[in-house]
Amino acid sequence: MAHAPPARHLxxxxxxxxxxxxxxxxxxxxxxxxxLSKAHFSREFRRTFGESPYxxxxxxxxxxxxxxxxxxxxxxxxICLEVGLQGVGSFTTSFKRMFGMTPTEYRASVPxxxxxxxxxxxxVRAYARPQHRTIRExxxxxxx
Amino acid sequence: MKIANAQLWVHxxxxxxAFYTEKLGMEVRSDVTLPEMDDxxxxxxxxxxQEDVAIVLMAIPGPPMMDEDTTQxxxxxxxxxxxxxVFLTTDDCRSDYEQLAAKGxxxxxxxxxxxxxxxxxxxxxxxxxxxxxEVKLPANV
Numbered sequence: 001m002a003h004a005p006p007a008r009h010l011x012x013x014x015x016x017x018x019x020x021x022x023x024x025x026x027x028x029x030x031x032x033x034x035x036l037s038k039a040h041f042s043r044e045f046r047r048t049f050g051e052s053p054y055x056x057x058x059x060x061x062x063x064x065x066x067x068x069x070x071x072x073x074x075x076x077x078x079i080c081l082e083v084g085l086q087g088v089g090s091f092t093t094s095f096k097r098m099f100g101m102t103p104t105e106y107r108a109s110v111p112x113x114x115x116x117x118x119x120x121x122x123x124v125r126a127y128a129r130p131q132h133r134t135i136r137e138x139x140x141x142x143x144x
Numbered sequence: 145m146k147i148a149n150a151q152l153w154v155h156x157x158x159x160x161x162a163f164y165t166e167k168l169g170m171e172v173r174s175d176v177t178l179p180e181m182d183d184x185x186x187x188x189x190x191x192x193x194q195e196d197v198a199i200v201l202m203a204i205p206g207p208p209m210m211d212e213d214t215t216q217x218x219x220x221x222x223x224x225x226x227x228x229x230v231f232l233t234t235d236d237c238r239s240d241y242e243q244l245a246a247k248g249x250x251x252x253x254x255x256x257x258x259x260x261x262x263x264x265x266x267x268x269x270x271x272x273x274x275x276x277x278e279v280k281l282p283a284n285v
Contacts, residue, residue, distance in 0.1 A: 018192065019169055019192070020169075022165070022166075064171065067171075068172065071172070071173060071174045071175070071176075072172060072174065072175040072176060073175070073176050073177060074175065082172075113174070113176045114176050114178055116174070116176075117174050117176040117178075117186040118148070118149070118174075118186075119178070119181075119184070119186045123181075123184065124181065126205070126209045127178075127181035127182050127184045127205075127209060128180065128181050129208075
């Protein structure tokens with residue numbers, strides 16, 4: 001088998017973080033994908049990509065969490081699980097470190113998701129129509 | 145003019161959401177339930193890294209939004225496999241096929257060589273057709 005340059009192994013780990021951040025992925029899993037020991041992997045990853053694999057994975061998760069806070073009405077706990085994190089407490093701490101505010105404060109600082117959803121006018125008109133079922137014309141007796 | 149969203153009818157929004165995110169690896173772009181619109185749920189997904197275009201996973205409405213006959217016609221078309229189709233591209237069709245098949249995705253066509261590349265097809269849980277194509281570079285066609 002041809003020997004692949006080290007960066008290719010590292011890229012495989014980086015791709016894994018990008019593709020499967022929503023699962024319970026740890027740096028150990030990334031190191032395994034690269035075929036390196038954890039310490040060696042972390043060092044090589046940082047040297048190649050300029051940040052540690054932990055930070056890379058965490059920023060990927062937090063970027064997604066921020067998008068879900070902006071664009072969905074999922075609860076903070078649901079979003080935490082959705083991006084592969086287990087504890088809401090540590091999620092909140094990491095989020096605040098990166099965005100300078102808690103997930104709840106972040107959501108409150110942006111327009112509500114419902115106002116951002118591009119629900120087309122045809123659907124709004126159809127669903128928001130008052131559902132009167134006793135309009136006089138319908139119930140009026142037929143003249144004979 | 146650009147494509148923003150295109151819509152698929154779906155039977156169960158939660159079921160197809162799990163399919164598009166957990167099996168195909170797409171991301172939720174928008175998921176909002178609007179109480180003022182009879183709990184209408186605006187749900188869109190698209191591939192990671194392609195945030196400017198999304199598939200709307202639209203529940204089939206019943207009366208009064210859609211009359212009973214039309215609802216049944218839409219459901220019948222879906223059951224026969226003649227509702228929507230999404231065309232996706234990939235860098236490696238055979239590898240994706242192996243991974244998706246291992247996750248239990250229901251394939252209608254295994255990867256085959258075509259003049260334009262390698263192509264396969266599968267269905268989402270609502271019966272919508274999805275084509276997955278590894279497009280040959282123009283120089284190689």
